[in-house]
Amino acid sequence: MNINRQRLLDNLQRYGQIGQAQETGVERIALSEEDKTARDLLKQQMLEAGLVVSIDQIGNMIGIRQGERDVPPVAMGSHLDTVYQGGRYDGALGVLAGLEVIQSLNDQNISTEKPIALINFTNEEGVRFAPDMMGSHVLAHPELLEEILESPAYDNPEHTVGNQLEAIGYKGDMPCGSLKLDSFLELHIEQGPTLELEKTDIGAVEMVQGIYWTRYMIHGQANHAGTTPIRYRKDAGYAASEVMHYIGDYARRADSKVLTTVGTISFEPNAINIVPERAHFTLDLRSVDYEALKQGQTDIDQKINAVVLEAGLSLEREEMVRFAPVHFDPSIVKLVADGAKDLGLSVKQMPSGAGHDAQMVAAVCPAAMIFVPSVAGISHNVKEYTQPDDLENGANVLANAILSRTGRL
Amino acid sequence: MNINRQRLLDNLQRYGQIGQAQETGVERIALSEEDKTARDLLKQQMLEAGLVVSIDQIGNMIGIRQGERDVPPVAMGSHLDTVYQGGRYDGALGVLAGLEVIQSLNDQNISTEKPIALINFTNEEGVRFAPDMMGSHVLAHPELLEEILESPAYDNPEHTVGNQLEAIGYKGDMPCGSLKLDSFLELHIEQGPTLELEKTDIGAVEMVQGIYWTRYMIHGQANHAGTTPIRYRKDAGYAASEVMHYIGDYARRADSKVLTTVGTISFEPNAINIVPERAHFTLDLRSVDYEALKQGQTDIDQKINAVVLEAGLSLEREEMVRFAPVHFDPSIVKLVADGAKDLGLSVKQMPSGAGHDAQMVAAVCPAAMIFVPSVAGISHNVKEYTQPDDLENGANVLANAILSRTGRL
Numbered sequence: 044m045n046i047n048r049q050r051l052l053d054n055l056q057r058y059g060q061i062g063q064a065q066e067t068g069v070e071r072i073a074l075s076e077e078d079k080t081a082r083d084l085l086k087q088q089m090l091e092a093g094l095v096v097s098i099d100q101i102g103n104m105i106g107i108r109q110g111e112r113d114v115p116p117v118a119m120g121s122h123l124d125t126v127y128q129g130g131r132y133d134g135a136l137g138v139l140a141g142l143e144v145i146q147s148l149n150d151q152n153i154s155t156e157k158p159i160a161l162i163n164f165t166n167e168e169g170v171r172f173a174p175d176m177m178g179s180h181v182l183a184h185p186e187l188l189e190e191i192l193e194s195p196a197y198d199n200p201e202h203t204v205g206n207q208l209e210a211i212g213y214k215g216d217m218p219c220g221s222l223k224l225d226s227f228l229e230l231h232i233e234q235g236p237t238l239e240l241e242k243t244d245i246g247a248v249e250m251v252q253g254i255y256w257t258r259y260m261i262h263g264q265a266n267h268a269g270t271t272p273i274r275y276r277k278d279a280g281y282a283a284s285e286v287m288h289y290i291g292d293y294a295r296r297a298d299s300k301v302l303t304t305v306g307t308i309s310f311e312p313n314a315i316n317i318v319p320e321r322a323h324f325t326l327d328l329r330s331v332d333y334e335a336l337k338q339g340q341t342d343i344d345q346k347i348n349a350v351v352l353e354a355g356l357s358l359e360r361e362e363m364v365r366f367a368p369v370h371f372d373p374s375i376v377k378l379v380a381d382g383a384k385d386l387g388l389s390v391k392q393m394p395s396g397a398g399h400d401a402q403m404v405a406a407v408c409p410a411a412m413i414f415v416p417s418v419a420g421i422s423h424n425v426k427e428y429t430q431p432d433d434l435e436n437g438a439n440v441l442a443n444a445i446l447s448r449t450g451r452l
Numbered sequence: 453m454n455i456n457r458q459r460l461l462d463n464l465q466r467y468g469q470i471g472q473a474q475e476t477g478v479e480r481i482a483l484s485e486e487d488k489t490a491r492d493l494l495k496q497q498m499l500e501a502g503l504v505v506s507i508d509q510i511g512n513m514i515g516i517r518q519g520e521r522d523v524p525p526v527a528m529g530s531h532l533d534t535v536y537q538g539g540r541y542d543g544a545l546g547v548l549a550g551l552e553v554i555q556s557l558n559d560q561n562i563s564t565e566k567p568i569a570l571i572n573f574t575n576e577e578g579v580r581f582a583p584d585m586m587g588s589h590v591l592a593h594p595e596l597l598e599e600i601l602e603s604p605a606y607d608n609p610e611h612t613v614g615n616q617l618e619a620i621g622y623k624g625d626m627p628c629g630s631l632k633l634d635s636f637l638e639l640h641i642e643q644g645p646t647l648e649l650e651k652t653d654i655g656a657v658e659m660v661q662g663i664y665w666t667r668y669m670i671h672g673q674a675n676h677a678g679t680t681p682i683r684y685r686k687d688a689g690y691a692a693s694e695v696m697h698y699i700g701d702y703a704r705r706a707d708s709k710v711l712t713t714v715g716t717i718s719f720e721p722n723a724i725n726i727v728p729e730r731a732h733f734t735l736d737l738r739s740v741d742y743e744a745l746k747q748g749q750t751d752i753d754q755k756i757n758a759v760v761l762e763a764g765l766s767l768e769r770e771e772m773v774r775f776a777p778v779h780f781d782p783s784i785v786k787l788v789a790d791g792a793k794d795l796g797l798s799v800k801q802m803p804s805g806a807g808h809d810a811q812m813v814a815a816v817c818p819a820a821m822i823f824v825p826s827v828a829g830i831s832h833n834v835k836e837y838t839q840p841d842d843l844e845n846g847a848n849v850l851a852n853a854i855l856s857r858t859g860r861l
Contacts, residue, residue: 235679254678256724267831268713268736269663270644270805273703275829280714281700287693294682304677305689306724308717314535315665315715315734315772316806317832325724327677363724396679420684422676423726 044151046442048435051143055434058084058123058139059131068425069131073124073166073177074102074204079211081123085138085163092145094161097222098215100188101181102165102208105222108145110158110449115223117155117448118408119144119441120162121231121400122178126170130427132434136415137230138163140438144445156450157225164400165208171196172204174364179403185220220407226375226448227410229401230441232429236420237393244388244436246414247380249371251395251402252302253336255328256364259286259347262357265312265320280310280319282354289346290326293339300335302396303328303343325363331394333368368394369402372409375444379413382443388436413440453560455851457844460552464843467493467532467548468540477834478540482533482575482586483511483613488620490532494547494572501554503570506631507624509597510590511574511617514631517554519567519858524632526564526857527817528553528850529571530640530809531587535579539836541641541843545824547572549639549847553854565859566634573809574617580605581613583773588812594629629816635784635857636819638810639850641838645829646802653797653845655823656789658780660804660811661711662745664737665773668695668756671766674721674729689719689728691763698755699735702748709744711805712737712752734772740803742777777803778811781818784853788822791852797845822849 061084062077064070071077082104089096094106107116121137141161148155164182169175172194181188192205208214233239238246263279287305294303304327310319326343330336344360351358376392383390393414395402401412415437418428470493471486473479480486491513498505503515516525530546550570557564573591578584581603590597601614617623642648647655672688696714703712713736719728735752739745753769760767785801792799802823804811810821824846827837 233679234676235681236684237679237681240684252678265833266829267643267806268711268715269661269738269807270642270646270831271829272644272646273708273711275645278700278713280696280717284693284696284700284714287689288697291687291690291693299682302677302682304687304725304727305693306677306719306726306728307722308689308719310715310717313716314832316713316736317715318713319715327725329678397676398678420675420680422679424674 044147044153044442044446046143046147046435046438047150048431050146051140051434051438052431054139054143055131055135058135064128065425067131069125069129070127071123071125072127072170073168073172074207074211078124082163082213085123088142089161092142092149094145097217098213099217099219100215101178101191101219102213102215103178103182104163106161108159110155111452112156114157115225116158116160117445118160118162118224118227119229119445120164121229122164122167124166124168126168126423128425129423130425132232132427132429133234133422134167136232136434136437140230140441143438144442147442154452155446156452159445159449160224167400171198176398176400176403179400181219183403183406185218188219224404224408226408227401227404228375228413228441228444229399230413230437231399232417232422233414234397234417234420234422238391238414238416239418239420241391243391244433245383245390245440246393247376247383247390248395248412248414249376249392250331251369251398252329252331253333253368254364254366254398255336255340257326258361258363259324259326260359261322261351262359263320266318268316268318271318276318277354277356278318279322279356282350282356283308283322283324285350286347287324290343293343300332301328301330301339329396331368336368366398369405371405371411375409375411378444378447379411379440382447383440386439386443388440413437453556453562453851453855455552455556455844455847456559457840459555460549460843460847461840463548463552464540464544467544473537474834476540478534478538479536480532480534481536481579482577482581483616483620487533491572491622494532497551498570501551501558503554506626507622508626509624509628510587510600511622511624512587512591513572515570517568520563520565520861523566524634525567525569526854527569527571527633527636528638528854529573530638531573531576533575533577535577535832537834538832539834541836541838542643542831543576545641545843545846546639549850552847553851556851563861564855565861568854568858569633576809580607585807585809585812588809590628592812592815594627597628633813633817635817636810636813637784637822637850637853638808639822639846640808641826641831642823643806643826643831647800647823647825648827648829650800652800653842654792654799654849655802656785656792656799657804657821657823658785658801659740660778660807661738661740662742662777663773663775663807664745664749666735667770667772668733668735669768670731670760671768672729675727677725677727680727685727686763686765687727688731688765691759691765692717692731692733694759695756696733699752702752709741710737710739710748738805740777775807778814780814780820784818784820787853787856788820788849791856792849795848795852797849822846
């Protein structure tokens, strides 16, 4: 089957105007007014497409298209929330292509053996509320619900997930995790440059690399930059620079199996003529290889400890995120890859570098992902873009994989 | 002669309450309400001590005690402004010890051949308005007056030096530089650990090391930390870490004649999972050796250029400060050193690591400085402290040097 290309493009355009940022971007932070507007539109479109819509206790929106048999549905979906000054495709593509699949099934009067579920997950980005991938996380781990409902906004501790879900009218009553799923597929833009650079149409995502986030604070002593001889200094900034240099080199070694990024840093007091008393920085460490991931974290921590000890400084360290690599279900990955080839598209089996809702759902049912190219690999940016042909290809691969899994009648 | 120790301590205590910060500190930013309060008190005390008070066009306060002869005055002074969360002694000691010298001369009915001037310079710290050492700089270079009056506050571009001087009532009409000086002496805390560590009472400051401040901005490309292979990255943060590590090592070489400090840094967009697009940092480079200072700047710039070129990044560079080392007048330095020895104090001839008003005044008359120990070398901090005995010793050395230079009648 083929989806309706123009309707998909029009719908992406329409959602792109909800929270439009600059000309081409979107800023639709989870649980904001813009999120509510987008959710309301999706709910209306789901109902128009004949779906039975439920909202669960963490605000996930679930629309079900009945199948011939009363069995767990084959699910698809992603998220409608974005980062600050984000793009039109990250998240929205997976939801709207899923809607398009259902609309096309309706247009073509296709019934399926198993039901189909379309899911819009709450707060995938984690911009205002931790953790990210929140809705899918709680779907897989309902025992975390109460704790996560209390999670405060970074910018306003009086705003919690729970009271902001209520404020936008999406604190549902369907128990999280009560809906059993047959399987799950998420279509998403790659957010990296590989498919485009390798001129490949479709990524059949076989795993999500592991992600460790760690926050470090090196504590030294503030001193006057002009009057304090080097031998009397306890320079937290210099120690941080040595560690950061090591971290960068670590991923640049020829045999390295990890990615390292130091994306944030700050000094205190941060004055041109004062030796830094404190240096704060973060490490984003990723690998498809769990052993390499753990070894990388160990090696980097050993280096930091050695630098701090030798310089007479002290260290604080906070583990923010520890996600082991997630391997998707080989049969679902094969379904995606074979389906794409049947459509005459080129396919690469590849890992995902970013985290996605599908990795959470993979804990409760067979799951996989479909990637389409991101122009120049740009994402989390108003310049994020994917060519219409690639959007259409991705939606068609999704449609056919869903149809294979549900069984066409 | 001896000054009145208790009066000096009481007066330091009194000024310490104007803009008091935490228990022991002071926050009296130049041209603030607190600065005005301190200036008003100083003006009143100058008048009570019989001085003729003038305010010049950059707001420097000048009080003159008549001498027997109508010749240029022997001057002393420093500044009453502080950094954010600064201490009681940096600046204030030089002004208030100068006042104490005059009060003691009055008490002891001592007349001098030459007049004596007490100066409170405007905005030595440069916290809100650039450049620092502003009042003494304009005193030595009156041709800069108009430009500097337009200098905007870092935190509010509508506030200029000129309109804020007017706002606190210290935009005077005495032409800058119109007063010729016989000589100048500034008593100041060391702001470093050397005198205390070497158990020395007095520093006879023979020079101020050269200071170069440079601001760098490395420009790369923002990318997703999870999806962008290392080979496709243009990581401004990693490049900055390599350069900062080099800068720190440069001053730590056994034969190094320079001090280096990277005191400020920021990344953009500064997100844990985004490769930094921009890294901003500053270099504070100092040396007593002018050739070493220039060579250090050249070596560091070459390293930055090489790193940026190899990584395919781009660089912006702004020279903020270029002060060559300043050598004080040997006869004034000797006056200080001999005078201290006559009082039974131990003396070290030493350079100043920090910049001071005296280095500016040295361009127009013979000048030097007197240092007293700073406990633990701490300065620009509410914990800044100098022992009462050291405060008294410094004021006595100042008094006797002034008296030698003016000629006691």
